[in-house]
Amino acid sequence: MTARVGTTSSRRGRWQTAAEVLSLVGRQPGITRAAVARELGLSTSSATEVTARLRELQLLTETPAPSRGRGRPTSVLLPHPEGPLVLAVNLRQGTWRSAVVSLDGTLHEQVTTPHRSRRPEAVLASLHERVEATAAQYGDRLRVVSLAVAGTIRDNRLMQASTLGWGEVDLSPVVGDTGLTLLAGNDATLSGVAESRTGAAAGAGTALHLIVEVGLGGTLILDGIPASGATGAGGEYGHMPFGDRSLRCPCGASGCWDLEIDGRALARRLGDAEPDDPLSYAEAVLQRTDPAASAAIELSATSLGSGIAGLVNAHDPDVVTLGGLAVPLRQSAPAAFDTAYRSGLMRFRRATPPPILNSTHSTDGALRGAAALALDHITTEPAIAAWAEPTT
Template sequence: MSEDNLELMVNRRGRWQTAAEVLGLLSRQPGITRAAVARALQLSTGSATEVTARLRDLQLLSESPAPIQGRGRPTTVLAAHPLGPVVLALELRQGGWRSGVVSLDGSLEQLPGHRHRGHRPASVLAALREVVVGAAAEYGDRLQAVALAVPGTVRGLELLQASTLSWNDVDLSPVVEGTGLFLVAGNDATLAGVAEARTGAAAGAGTALHLIVEVGIGGTLLLDGVPVGGASGTAGEYGHTPYGDRSVRCPCGARGCWDLEIDGRALARHLGEPVPEDPYSYADDLLRRHPAHAEAAIAKVAEALGAGLAGLVNAHDPAVITLGGLAVPLRAAAPAAFASAYEDNLMTFRRSAPPPVLEAAHPTDGVLRGAGALGIDHLTSEPALTAWEAARG
């Protein structure tokens, strides 16, 4: 390779690295100014102006005058370009799915949700592919990636196990079959945690723990906004830690899973009622009504949540914990039971300053926002930026 070609490669790599950093800041701090980008990345005013102009020319971002605040040079507010690339975020749930379109600045346009027409993997994935095809027809080559959130354990594009769907070893790639679109997949609770760590209640925390209760409990540990995936990318299955009754076999195959102590199944069991067909709706309704006869059952489940959370704090030492889904109304319905179990199960040295437990800032759309963030990570990679530039050359 000639020296000229080598220098060109180095320059291009450096150019895309800075561009990716600028776009990364935009996705984590919507409405950031060009001056703030320059400070964060230690760029000169000229360099910041040059790189944002290049990104504007490539239809990756737009700029508008920032409100004048005191003395100093005027600056601009950065936003996603109206003709720039987007991600289709899909959230697969037990009863149906939701979707939304996410731009480079993290803005989400949520689309109408749908119920499953059938529960077999092939039927559900075919329905999701219809959504992808429809989005591709509407957005054209602006649609660059699809990010799929699923309620189960994921490795690459394989759903290893989803107990609530009774799915095992399902290939997720048919969702984009024949479209040529990039597909990335992740666990729903993990992706909700990504949203909280990047733009939500845990933003800025170096180490954060996110937990979400729906059917069972899941979550993730995040370091600087990046989920800890483990050796094979399947970490975060907190619902399958043995915090429950070891005599009970979980649908996942393990015994004594925390999942079985936390959600609508646990509430029904404590109330002497049959296992609900839809544990999420059952628990949601019960927590909204909060009938007197259910107070003891709700307190038991809140205690199970608080005690298990303390165990995770002892193990992970997070700076902050965020709660999503039914964990929020569950704690609110029995605050004393939760707080007592949380404190009592912390190691002694942690009790004087336990990590704060905060409500999620994205309680209803965190999974879609987190999936979108995963897709944006791809859009701002060197290969994706290079391809986008070539398509507009």
């Protein structure tokens, strides 16, 4: 590979503004150079200089912005066709999805792959094959692999994933000896990141995101950053003791909120055996209109609304966003949900409770959140300096 433009002396102290520009391109795809200058408080000449530098480094390219009448023409900033990429992966109960992602957050080459086996080593080997193939295709343009997992993550280790039936698992075999950086996070947390960046919670300083699939997860987002706790394992809202204390959750705790909301709760209330696929079971029940199904749905919606009220009392968010089964669950029993939500709020909150909005990104949320995490990583000053290093 030929050397990229830049020397040690000229690079020193020059990457902070570049990092801010690249971050804006990721958060506001198609942003103009004039808008970048306004947002960052740059002069026209400074904006021109920094974008020219980013073009030379094969990080951005510019095309003329659509004409808006009179005035000086400006340019739309887009990822360079030879610029850095990340691989985002969402590991779910029955499948995993992957996408190659450019600096503006666009998902390319999306692939959904069913698990050939549910054994951890088999799934991780399949993911590693995808990583190796992508690295072979793109070379050193591929910088990071970002993995969203339906489980509790601590320092790139999966501590437990009840939906997969896994205990503690080392996730490093996903990248193996490729030399790529691995970033791993909880899928619900990353869905919340996506909603706060470019979805229903965009612009909110404090946002609470909740998603129901097999169990319930979520995150509290503060100025676009998830409050992940001391070890990165925060946001396990489904394991708060909002449920029946006589029920033992696969996580090891008693009375988990999970067990009052998802397909397992619906099956228990309908007198059915616990389903092998609680997500598909719940989707089927939500399509039913018979009295038994309606009663079971109403109880789950009540538990969902009541629990959200408790979290609102605790976190004081500007907005609450819902994803996954939480959306049709609320829609199927709106009166029960709303009554439980409002009655669970502290009195002073009831006049103007935080709005509860459906997520924008739906099933793409975790993948887009994983992409956002990786793009944050490759648009830091050290990462830009590493990209600019002359290589042979």
